[in-house]
Amino acid sequence: MNTQVRIERYADQGRCVAHIDGRVVFVRFALPGELVTIRLDEPHDRDDRFWTGEVTEVIEPSPDRVDPVWPLAGPLAWGGGVGGADMVHVSIPGQLKWKSSTISEQMRRLGHMDVDVPVAGVPDDVERRGLGWRTRIEMIADDDGRPSMRRRESHTRVSLDAMPLATDALNAVADELHVWDGGFTPGSQIRLAVPEPRNATAGLPPQRGELSAQQTEGGLASSNSSNYALLIDGKLRAGSQTLTETVRLNDGHEFTYTVDAGGFWQVHRQAPIALANEVIDLVRQQLDGATSAVLWDLYSGSGLFTLPLASATAERTQVLSIEGAKTAVKSAQRNLRAAGLDNVDSRAGDVSKTLRNIPKNLALPDVVVLDPPRAGAKRHVCEQIADSGARSVIYVACDPTSLARDTATLTDLGYDLAHIQGFDIYPNTHHVETVALFTK
Ligand SMILES: C[S@@+](CC[C@H](N)C(=O)[O-])C[C@H]1O[C@@H](n2cnc3c(N)ncnc32)[C@H](O)[C@@H]1O
DSSP: OEEEEEOOEEOSTTEEEEEETTEEEEEETOOTTOEEEEEEOSSOOTTOSEEEEEEEEEEEOOTTBOOOSSGGGSOGGGTOOOOSOTTTTBOHHHHHHHHHHHHHHHHHHTTOOOOOOOEEOOTTTTTTTTOSOBSEEEEEEOTTSOEEEEOTTSSOEEEOSOOTTBOHHHHHHHHHTTGGGOOSOTTOEEEEEOOSSOOOOTTOOOOTTOOOTTTTTTGGGSTTTTOOEEEETTEEEEEOSEEEEEEEOTTSOEEEEEEETTSOOOSBTTHHHHHHHHHHHHHHHHHTTOSEEEEEEESOTTTTTHHHHHHSSOSEEEEEEEESOHHHHHHHHHHHHHTTOOOEEEEESOHHHHTTSOOGGGSSOSEEEEOOOTTOOHHHHHHHHHHTTOSEEEEEESOHHHHHHHHHHHHHTTOEEEEEEEEOOSTTSSOOEEEEEEEO
16 A cells, blocks of 8 residues: 655664554655655555555655665665665765764663764765675575575575675675675575675684685775685685784874674774773773772773783773673683783673672673673673672664663663764664763
8 A cells, every 4th residue: 555644753773753543654766854655565454553654755855865875775766775875865964863862862862861872983884875785695596596685575685796785895805705696505695704804814814615715805804814714504605704904092102902803803804993992981080090900891892992901001900790691701812812911700601590600700890891792781681780889881872772871770770871872884774883881
């Protein structure tokens, strides 16, 4: 059913709210204030609490509207429908406004905190219209063995011949490896990871399955030839199982990380830099020139924050890092050794369980940094942090809803929100990262 509606306000998941005869409708590819024609998703009936639908025509556009920068991910009616970029119809300044409103709204509703949260863009994203940022992509091989994405409301898969959200370096590797030509087992999962910058392979031994320079004239034949990974169903098909990432902070410190090709690493080419700068600046500010410090780095991954925390904050620093994925902990320990850092107790395990048994010299942290998964830290971990007596807590969040819930808990436990900043490290999608500082 097609019908005309006036769009009212932002909702979740990149959708907006409209009403039809008093019933809420969540509309994809819309913007507040617009008059649009939408097609309601099937099935819908009179008893549904709310309906969902998608824009088919824009009659009165918002000033924030742009033509979808990646049409294949745009509305189904305009030839799109593959998902993965639910804000392709919004200008980058419009996306920052939307994401700021989303975080602020969640902080008000669930965090009981009246705060306007600014969201910063990442250098070059405006010029690049929010494309060219993903250093990791995942796709499924279609029936013809080509990388593909599923089109909404159908069982057909759309084969791809480029990934506009991915970096130039990643697309170059994909071309060199003829990834878009296919030849994969139908249904297999294709993951391609290419560090940015790629020129960081110094000292890495060639890996089994790696293409030789002769095989890969041009892009891959350069000095950094092995610093990428093509994984099929989690198994290395080409490149290296271990990738090398470098992160240069604003203060000139540069850190080198080896990370497992199948493991977690911040996906936007600039995200590790933006987040590590923010975290380290806040930690230094909280330590206020102290010459010694105890720091906790919870949900620490391969050590993105651990290395700068251990070496670029106080003169004498002891760090406790906790991470659940064993491979990531091994990477972090290797990264610390390679950086000559022996002041980190790097533990593998569930954060909550591991915190039950902490050596005395690390039990009283000055600052706690935590970067939990989407579900957030939840009450018990917030209580363990509060019980540690930490004066400052720096919370890195990829989900504003979980952050807002944990904000309410931390506030209950005596912390005040001292600073909060959003980072748009997922342009053209509704996702957003937030860094919040709590103090007491
Ligand atoms: C958002 S990532 C952050 C990693 C790191 N700070 C970074 O930026 O690269 C969250 C990490 O938490 C880990 N994790 C998830 N649940 C956990 C738990 N209950 N205990 C310990 N680690 C956990 C995941 O393996 C993942 O590495």
